[in-house]
Amino acid sequence: MTAAPELSEARLAQAETIDALSTYQFGWSDSDAAGATAKRGLDEDVVRGISHLKDEPEWMLERRLKALKLFERQPLPTWGADLSEIDFDNIKYFVRSTEQKVTSWEDLPDDIKYTYDRIGIPEAEKQQMIAGVSAQYESEVVYNSIREDLAQQGVVFLDTDSGLKEYPDLFEEYFGSVIPAGDNKFSALNTAVWSGGSFVYVPKGVHVKIPLQAYFRINTENMGQFERTLIIVDEDAYVHYVEGCTAPVYRSDSLHSAVVEIIVKKGGRCRYTTIQNWSTNVYNLVTKRTKAEEGATMEWVDGNIGAKVTMKYPSVWMMGEHAKGSVLSVAFAGKGQHQDTGSKMLHLAPHTSSEIISKSISREGGRSSYRGLVQVNPGAHHSRSTVKCDALLVDTKSRSDTYPYVDIREDDVTMGHEATVSKISDDQLFYLMSRGLTEEEAMAMIVRGFIEPIAKELPMEYALELNRLIEMQMEGAVG
Amino acid sequence: MAKLEISDLHVSVITDDTSKEILRGVNLTIDAGETHAIMGPNGSGKSTLAYSLAGHPKYRVTSGTVLLDGTDVLSMTVDQRARAGLFLAMQYPVEIPGVTTSNFLRTAATAVRGQAPGVRQWLKEVKDEMESLQMDPDFAQRSVNEGFSGGEKKRHEILQMSLLKPKIAILDETDSGLDIDALRIVSEGVNRYKADSAAAGEAVGVLLITHYTRILRYIQPDFVHVFVAGQVAESGGSELAEELEADGYVRFTGQAVPA
Numbered sequence A: 001m002t003a004a005p006e007l008s009e010a011r012l013a014q015a016e017t018i019d020a021l022s023t024y025q026f027g028w029s030d031s032d033a034a035g036a037t038a039k040r041g042l043d044e045d046v047v048r049g050i051s052h053l054k055d056e057p058e059w060m061l062e063r064r065l066k067a068l069k070l071f072e073r074q075p076l077p078t079w080g081a082d083l084s085e086i087d088f089d090n091i092k093y094f095v096r097s098t099e100q101k102v103t104s105w106e107d108l109p110d111d112i113k114y115t116y117d118r119i120g121i122p123e124a125e126k127q128q129m130i131a132g133v134s135a136q137y138e139s140e141v142v143y144n145s146i147r148e149d150l151a152q153q154g155v156v157f158l159d160t161d162s163g164l165k166e167y168p169d170l171f172e173e174y175f176g177s178v179i180p181a182g183d184n185k186f187s188a189l190n191t192a193v194w195s196g197g198s199f200v201y202v203p204k205g206v207h208v209k210i211p212l213q214a215y216f217r218i219n220t221e222n223m224g225q226f227e228r229t230l231i232i233v234d235e236d237a238y239v240h241y242v243e244g245c246t247a248p249v250y251r252s253d254s255l256h257s258a259v260v261e262i263i264v265k266k267g268g269r270c271r272y273t274t275i276q277n278w279s280t281n282v283y284n285l286v287t288k289r290t291k292a293e294e295g296a297t298m299e300w301v302d303g304n305i306g307a308k309v310t311m312k313y314p315s316v317w318m319m320g321e322h323a324k325g326s327v328l329s330v331a332f333a334g335k336g337q338h339q340d341t342g343s344k345m346l347h348l349a350p351h352t353s354s355e356i357i358s359k360s361i362s363r364e365g366g367r368s369s370y371r372g373l374v375q376v377n378p379g380a381h382h383s384r385s386t387v388k389c390d391a392l393l394v395d396t397k398s399r400s401d402t403y404p405y406v407d408i409r410e411d412d413v414t415m416g417h418e419a420t421v422s423k424i425s426d427d428q429l430f431y432l433m434s435r436g437l438t439e440e441e442a443m444a445m446i447v448r449g450f451i452e453p454i455a456k457e458l459p460m461e462y463a464l465e466l467n468r469l470i471e472m473q474m475e476g477a478v479g
Numbered sequence B: 001m002a003k004l005e006i007s008d009l010h011v012s013v014i015t016d017d018t019s020k021e022i023l024r025g026v027n028l029t030i031d032a033g034e035t036h037a038i039m040g041p042n043g044s045g046k047s048t049l050a051y052s053l054a055g056h057p058k059y060r061v062t063s064g065t066v067l068l069d070g071t072d073v074l075s076m077t078v079d080q081r082a083r084a085g086l087f088l089a090m091q092y093p094v095e096i097p098g099v100t101t102s103n104f105l106r107t108a109a110t111a112v113r114g115q116a117p118g119v120r121q122w123l124k125e126v127k128d129e130m131e132s133l134q135m136d137p138d139f140a141q142r143s144v145n146e147g148f149s150g151g152e153k154k155r156h157e158i159l160q161m162s163l164l165k166p167k168i169a170i171l172d173e174t175d176s177g178l179d180i181d182a183l184r185i186v187s188e189g190v191n192r193y194k195a196d197s198a199a200a201g202e203a204v205g206v207l208l209i210t211h212y213t214r215i216l217r218y219i220q221p222d223f224v225h226v227f228v229a230g231q232v233a234e235s236g237g238s239e240l241a242e243e244l245e246a247d248g249y250v251r252f253t254g255q256a257v258p259a
């Protein structure tokens, strides 16, 4: 009994911060001068208009127009969540909020600055906690900064539009190479009308030590947000990209349909972290995929707390020997929400390994589904895969489903699959309440404990945000 | 000064479709500063009494009253009872995966005390108590009760008692599963809290449920109650415990306990 307790002040400060922030809300909106005038509905003119405004090369316009055709031809998916209520004619496909990009907070228009101040980015930036911030406000990235040292190492962190202008060759080589327009209806839509998003290039052998962060907000009623992100991690390089998003609450439904393409070259490693907290009228239909070359590692950390409907299955195509893919995901489905999430792992080379860990929480009639595919192709011998999904039901009217698909075309593989569904037990609640916690606090604590294996993988401020969001979600859990 | 009054308490346990009466008219008054030991055969309803006082939803009170300082306890929720000063050290503490013990303790202390304790003072408080109970500091960062041995769970219960500073503490078989040294350490923990609370002018009343007289040599009871078939069958001083140890419950149950 000589060592001092491991209880550090930092730990306690964290707990206190969580307490202090538990009343946080995101349901405000700024004056909507830019959004009010944008046109609703989608046709060739809209697509041409976007491309023209951005002064894009001809090949990009052609890609967009082709994608538009594909979008029009493809039916809505018949599996997953109910998308029948999306009114594509009532969506604004492009909203431009500021004329030029800016590189310092002071230059942002006041209402936008105010919005970001409420999310707290400038503080984080000032504390030098992040390597660069790319904030997307409405359809275009209006703010972009990167530390000098990163720039000196040759790391590129730009909004996607600038990426296209400044790195046309890289762009033409990789854009759509992981997720072709015709992959699904929503990747086609995104390819036709994309704007904003991030473009990241990490040169050979460069390790970006601190996370690159981007924040996204939708602020215009009925506005679709179609950001497009392209990340290229060169050989033996490493980057952690963090995307967070929060949308204010509006009356009618809006659509968020992003495409994220990542290439991790030989021996490289990429981690991509998202916590989305769209307001509960947003359809969040996102395609995320990585091609991992020999010995490369891709890690998706994915939190889905908000949105009315989420369909998102971050994927890794393991193209080279010893490539690794992992997905750690947590989904929270509250009242009126359907989180249909999971992953796709494609083993295309020998000695590849994948891991999917999925945790979901459903309450108040919310529905969460795990939908995953593990495919081991001929020749991908000695591949390994582990899938573990745990569902927690907070009450009896909520729902959780598991759709684990496995497609093995090779003999010599190791597969593991585990799935559990649990309820918050009376005895756990009783134990915590007998220590003075209200029922609501007790439930929130049990839920936070349930997702802790994922929260601990997040950067500190995101772990705090996740806890805070879970707490907000659990408010009124006792009725 | 605290006083817990249990009068003619009848309690049924609720299972899926049945309910079975377990407590059949319990009468017991615990005053501040007093230590009451309850001994009784397995299944006689001792834990049921403890859970009912704390408000576990599986147990339904069908009649009777429980008053804490004259206030009706039975109409309070579980957490209200805790905040009113009732504490139950459980026979089988529950695991809460993913929640660190340090976070749990601080959240509980904040809830019961009505405000978050100052960080520095709190750290010292926890450190001192853990040292006294000879708990490894690592426990603070482990999930609540997860993977704790039986004896470690019991120490953790007593740690919570000393941090939450209840007016009435119910200890349900806190001595079971403790090795000889641990029994002494835990007993000393209880005695320390009894002394500290008395010194602070809020002497704790203790209801100690046990099967063994050994703990009673460390924690001197003022009263011993024999609990049989959901009732207090007889009350006396510590000599009653010695008699039970020698003769078993046969005088009260009318039948020899099977060997």
Ligand SMILES: Nc1ncnc2c1ncn2[C@@H]1O[C@H](COP(=O)(O)OP(=O)(O)OP(=O)(O)O)[C@@H](O)[C@H]1O
Pocket: B013, B014, B015, B022, B040, B041, B042, B043, B044, B045, B046, B047, B048, B049, B058, B091
């Ligand atoms: N949740 C429950 N479901 C079904 N029966 C129960 C439940 N709780 C208690 N009982 C029954 O009530 C009776 C009293 O149980 P209780 O746990 O109170 O006994 P005890 O005196 O604490 O015994 P022990 O000395 O073994 O701890 C037993 O017959 C037990 O089976």
Ligand SMILES: [Mg+2]
Pocket: B046, B047, B048, B091, B172, B173
């Ligand atoms: Mg018992």
